[in-house]
Amino acid sequence: MRSGDPAIRSRCPRCDGALDGPLDGARPLPDVDRNCPTCGIRLLPIIAASCGQRMLAAATDTVVLSLTAGPLHLALSALMDSPPLAPGAKGLDALLQIGTRDLSELAGHLVPFLLMCTLYFALFVGLTGRTPGLRLLRLRVVSTHGVVPGPLVAAWRFVAAIGGLLPGALGWVWMAVDTDRRTWHDHLSGTYVVREA
Helix, strand or coil: CCCCCCCECCECCCCCCECCCCEECCEECCCCCCECCCCCCECCCCEECCHHHHHHHHHHHHHHHHHHHHHHHHHHHHHCCCCCCCCCCCHHHHHHHHHCCCHHHHHHHHHHHHHHHHHHHHHHHHHHCCCHHHHHCCEEEEECCCCCCCHHHHHHHHHHHHHHHCCCCHHHHHHHCCCCCCCHHHHHHCEEEEECC
């Protein structure tokens, strides 16, 4: 595969067996068997989204969440009279003070925001397969069977994505070396991010 070529699924999503036969873009060539040679399930050819496309979609969704869930979180924190994480500090000082906080205190303060983010991804990805960022870049999240993953899988996928950020973002960096351009949260939730035909 040349460096500019899109990644095309090369392993079975169920048994992880190697797939034989050439694929032509988003569809198999007419003489190529459409079943996995190892487990026999019917295969749906995909073209995986590039790392750049996925990062741009994630950045777009971050902006959308900052403009929607961010103010809601701040309003909820004000209503609950939550103490600030970095009282009196601004900029880098605030970030450093927040970094010294106990993890359980930090998690407790961020729970409302994380719940709103989970709801955002569960509804958008779980019901349509696309967040606003994915829609903008003509990408879609699909299950290993080629369908919309559903709200529970989408919520689990978001939780796994947050977990993939903790070990130095290795869960996300993994897509740069994965043959199908899947992150850890894609593997854990049984999903792919694909380009729309």
